Amino acid sequence: MKRAIVFAEIPAPYRVRVFEELAKEYELSVYFNQHINQERHVDYMVKDSSLNYCVLDTPEALARFNRSLKNLKQYDFVLDYHFAVPNGVRLMLASIYHKVPCFINNDGAFIQKNFFKNTIKKFLIKRAALCFGSGESSRRYFRTFGAREENIRYHQFTSLTEADILRKPLSIEAKQILKRQLKLEDKKTVITVGQFVYRKGFDVLLEAWKNVKGDYQLLMIGGGSMESSYLEFIRTNGLENVKLIEYLPKEELFKYYQAADLFVLPTRKDTWGLVINEAMACGLPIVSTDQCIGGVELIKNGINGFIVPVDNATALTEKISEIMQTDSLASMMSVNNLNKIQRYTMKNIAKTHIEHINEYFSQV
Template sequence: MGVFFCDLFCRKCDMEVISDRGESIMKKNILFISNYPSPYRVEFFNQLGAVDEINLTVIFLENPSQQTHRSKDWFNTDYSFFQAVFLTKKISLGGKRVIHPELLSWVKKPFDEIIFGGYSYPSFMWAMEFLKRNKRPFSMEADGGLISEDSTIKYKIKSHFLSMPSKWYSSGRVTSEYLTHYGADASKIVTYPFSSLCQKDLMKKEDLAKKKEESRALLGFSSDQRIALNIGQFIHRKGVDVLLKAIAKVDPEILFLIVGGKPTEEYQEIIEKEKISNVKFLDFMPKDKLSYYYDAADFFVCPTREDIWGLVINEAMAHGLPTISTDRCGAGVELIEDGQSGFVVKTGDVDALAQAIQKISKMDLKAMGEKALERVQGYTIEEMVKVHIRSFMS
């Protein structure tokens, strides 16, 4: 990283710099195009931009203030190690659909690689069509993807755009199957270990028991209480209603902590109808406070109806939690070793979810948690950066 601090103040200088060893380094000029600055992506961009060989520009379609459904505290606005560009001009296409005319001037520039973080935004489609028409290669990064039963027209639209790139970055097997289903060339897919975590965020196996004891004491839970954890938005897609119906069918001695806010009217109705008394709802909280709940829990439940990835799975397993997920969660299918580090059940199946909860609660959770932790060891932002660097330099 020796040349980085010079580069931080000289980003628009010559692309050739001198390393600490006196060697000439030709920097790769990389452009990422993203929707908005999620905190884990900003961390990835900062680490990537800090590498000597990389000169990184990231274009965002939206700034944090436009993400009104998210807390300001959720965002990381430190863009120290890359050039962050926020597009401000918009042309309305009706409804929420807009085109960002400034994007075209950026993709016309001579970057060594242009990477789109998806395809579904009109501005992305427009810029991709321009590059394809002008025979300019570009890449696409897919953090996840699940094959759907599409109508003919929807399949053709997806196939048109997903087959366009000359290279694809995929978060794993499930995403690669999605990409090839819509026309991607399997030989040109680069797989990276998608994560929101840095190496320092991964628990050490020898610390799991101590962390659990300390966190339970801090939060006021007894050492012998069985605790299940769920974290997510209270929207239909996340399947909290399915979880509540499953809770009604399992051992009432298991305490379920559901982090996401105040229960909705629908959730309250299920709780009253099923006479559920072993659920505690908690508001969203900062990452450092949430860590105590991960540490205090015995296992994690993700009842989602659909998540193309689901970073909460990475986070739970990184805290040594055996995890139950549905089969419509990319991370669940990719990371969980069924019966060893957790279970994968059919989405929306209340009985299957209840059976998995009942079964896992009686298993050796310590051994399963260690398996979960082992499984996510390579899933860090540092490893993501290494994969991208190798691809850029090849």
């Protein structure tokens, strides 16, 4: 069994569950850079796992990581999911020095104008043995920083299990039952999910919602620092059909997805946006912006949703209204999203990684 060091940012489910699958094939030493970041609710992190991992937030943990770098020749490869931070850079530099193959991962990124950081990225990325990416955005990122086309591999980035994905759209009756269970009004429902912060663009959604005509309700789920300003906007504009809900664990959140009729993510910037995968898994049409990489990768205009210009409330109003007012369009998009998302599981991410890693070693 090959041995590997794996490095990632935080013990989020979409990392830990993939690494658990990889651990069935390889002997892994897993390190996370920190327990949590500001982008995630503390309850989102994995608390139960068969994976033996270490978080680099104590002197003892860092000492253990340093010993691993010093003894890197004892490992067969490195899998670096967070190579843009100091510890990730150190791991890649150690792999180059010790001539241990390093496989890197990128699930979507915006290319920033920073000469110093970009110079480091170019040095590291063009020396990676394989570059795993989630689609065209990742390919463009890797190519910009010197990766060769033949070294780029693709996987279907997601936070889903097979059990999360519906096989067919829920009936109107099933949605009505869910609405009663959740104490929601029995009317067509638009849902959005994410932290209530400026970057998510929920202020633009509320501005758009003022002009959506119809007996609909809007559910905003996530909680956060901008909640009071949203409530003030709702009060000032007399929006009685908007409900703000705090962060929900996955099991509860999926009930709301399944009760809804349309998902909207008006983000100003998301390097993926896994809530889009989640909404697709529940058969929802999607409206998102051209600054959401997951949306751009997964959504085809008029087929399974719409992509609108960022910060454009008018465009949001138009596309929300078009889907909500056209049952045949919504039904088609629902079916298309379920068909598209079926293979987007964490188990398949691991399977793809294993196939390409084993293929690499069979050729060297």
